Amino acid sequence: MNYRYLCFLTFALLLFACQDKQRPTSDSPNIVIILADDLGYGALSCYGNPYFETPHIDQMARKGMKFAQFYSQSPVCSPARAALLSGRYPHEVGVSKLIRPWDYQNSLDNKVPNLASELSSLGYKTGVFGKWHLGNDSVQHHPFAYGFDTFWGFQGKHPPHNLEKTESHKYILDGKTPTKVEGYITDLITDQAVQFIKQNKQQPFFAYLPYVAIHKPYTLKKGTQARKIPDLPTGYAEALTSLDENVGKILTTLDGLGLQENTLVFFFSDHGGLEYIPLNNGLKLGKGFLTEGGVRIPAIAYWPGHIKPGISNEVGALMDIMPTCLSIAKKRPIAQVDGIDLSPHLLQGVKMPARTLFWQLGEVSALRAGHWKLIYRNKIRFEDEKGKIPRSQARWFTYNFPVEKVKKLNINAVEADSLVEADRLDNPFLFNLIEDAGEQNNLADAYPDILNALWERLNRWENTLPK
């Protein structure tokens, strides 16, 4: 054996050894998930905002797939984010309710596979920029414990949008290091994400951007003035316009690096908007409620050259994103997920299978099956031995359907009465969403057989949840 041949053999063996380690194939696309906070179903102009334009996100919708019936698994922050990352109902992964800044008990189970841990095992670089909100403990429940290798943002308590002259180091972590920064949080999140994308342009990456926008309060960027828009809170339009411009910056960055056709970008809200901001496009109520205004969200999938532009009326869900991304990244299916792989629909236009979606927050539960939606209060599940509902659970019901709050809402008197009546009598609500997406006509009395069948199905699901 001559020396040259020996060198060649050694090189070939080394190459083989390198290939043996699991690495992404050259066609593993980058994945970017942009998550707005508290953005209502009708807040983008491509979803019907009549007050101002959101041109950059609209462009994503025009060139990508815009979903008309896409759902969050919860009307509040933490459980929605848990479903997005884990592909499962939030109750199954430790996040059945909102994680408050002082709550060190509840968190996303870091032993459950999530999108970052799975993509990381495939060799993806993984970064999260912005609002974590899945666990407050700085070590156990820091994004690094879930497969992310870059983090810039905050774990629990919200910083203000404008960080000028604030104690920003009390909120912001760069990795694990408290960091003093000045500026506007939406811009800062984008700057960090852009840096990450540029650093990792040569290899597959997953960038998760849970923005603070447009969670209240809407403190203005230095040097800007609020437009006066009747019906909208001061600063709301500026916060959303800034988010839109920052989404534009992300897309421009990808374009400038020649990555657009190799990067799948999703845009979602975590749940519906606040019910008193009239940007839920006619859906009932908003954040915190299991009515459509609380759980139906804007959702756009954008991947030029791969996703055919159009509007989808299929029923999608945040918990579908984890199995979808893993499927597209060529990962073998994860056995235990509740979401379904949307990639045949996104990439080939295949119709999605019929499905049933469930929700539960406090003692209020809901189900969507076909065009039917059932909402009811499962008081018995939460009663203690004295027949009382513990305050920690009941507060969500009083938040969801408080008599005084309902009376102040911009809904008609009959509807308000029916909500109040539900509070007193525990009446279920049954709606036909195809004819009545605004959930105005309660059909529970008109269709008792359907009501009972759905009620039974919802009860069966609830009985599988940890108490």
Ligand SMILES: [Ca+2]
């Ligand atoms: Ca939120």
